[in-house]
Amino acid sequence: MSDLRGIIVTHAAVAQALVAAVGAITGVQDALSGVSNEGCGTDELAERLRQAIGDGPAVLFVDLPGGSCFTSSVRYAKQHAEIAVVTGVNLAMLLDFVFHRDNSPAEAARRAVDAGAKAIRVTGAA
Amino acid sequence: MSLALYRIDDRLIHGQVVVGWGQPLHVSFIVLVDDEVSSSDWEQDLYRMGVPPQIEVIFASVDQAAQLFSTWQTDERVGILLVGxxxxxxxxxxxxxxxxxxxxxxxxxxxxxxxxxxxxxxxxDEAAKLRDLAARGVDVTAQDVPTARAVPIGEFT
Structure with missing residues (x-):
């Protein structure tokens, strides 16, 4: 089951930067791929997603809960089994995800959302 | 105020439209004219999810748009009309x-x-159609975000 992969789908180079950051922190290199919507229409972004996802089960980590990255990812998930979509990707959820890939995509997605949300807080406010 | 922007964008509703144009124009509604999307509840839900709740999204086919256009044009709010x-x-x-x-x-x-x-x-063929639109008096320019230059049709068709 460890073949569950994470595909990060974002504007500009955010996805590639997150993949590099997770690799630098964890040493895990094969769990994540990045897809950018740069210069993509709907068709081309769908093709980039298809190539990045391949056959396996996957969680798609999208930057915003709307927009071309999001609509293309949700559309892909609707057409394929074993794909879950998470929005609001952050480094904390990805760090948790790469070590907990022995789950179904839906379960891994829920877990990632918990980990990501816990990392968002106000600190240092007087 | 009515419709402030008529945009051709194959991504339809996305960040450049909602944030890039929507913020400086103070947009309160987006009209998405697309025969396919206007007949799919699921697609409409998908596009609506990318829009903050204070912005209304209206879906219309070309036929419906022809009928409803005057109501959008006389709307006191600012709107964007989008086609794909x-x-x-x-x-x-x-x-x-x-x-x-x-x-x-x-x-x-x-x-x-x-x-x-x-x-x-x-x-x-698409370039010719745009030139034909322009020849009939429609002002056609290319501009992805408001801070960019509006490129005249002669420079990209």
Whole structure:
């Protein structure tokens, strides 16, 4: 089951930067791929997603809960089994995800959302 | 105030539209004219999810748009009208003579299209259709975000 992969789908180079950051922190290199919507229409972004996802089960980590990255990812998930979509990707959820890939995509997605949300807080406010 | 932007963008509702144009124009409604999306509840839900709750999203076919256009034009709020392809823009302009301008905001690579600008790829047929629109008095320019220059049609078709 460890073949569950994470595909990060974002504007500009955010996805590639997150993949590099997770690799630098964890040493895990094969769990994540990045897809950018740069210069993509709907068709081309769908093709980039298809190539990045391949056959396996996957969680798609999208930057915003709307927009071309999001609509293309949700559309892909609707057409394929074993794909879950998470929005609001952050480094904390990805760090948790790469070590907990022995789950179904839906379960891994829920877990990632918990980990990501816990990392968002106000600190240092007087 | 009515419709402040008429945009051709194959991504339809996305960040550049909602945030890039929506914020400076103080947009309160977005009209998405697309025959396919207007007949799919699921697609409509998907596009609505990308829009903050204070912005209304209206879905219309070209036929419905022709009927409802005057209500959008007289709306006291500011709106954006969006189409996803050149054929829809041409069809709308033919049905609604009050459509006097189009912003080509994103038409991306596909087989048969050539790069005209970083964010505009057109087949020769699509370029001819845009020139034809312009020849009939519609102001057609290409501009992805408000801070960029509006490129005149002669420079990209």
């Amino acid at each position: 392809d050149i054929d829809t823009a041409v069809a709308l302009a033919a049905r609604v003579p009050q459509v006097r301008r189009f912003n080509v905001g994103g038409v991306h690579h596909r087989t048969g299209r050539k790069e005209r600008l970083r964010f505009v790829y057109l087949t020769d």
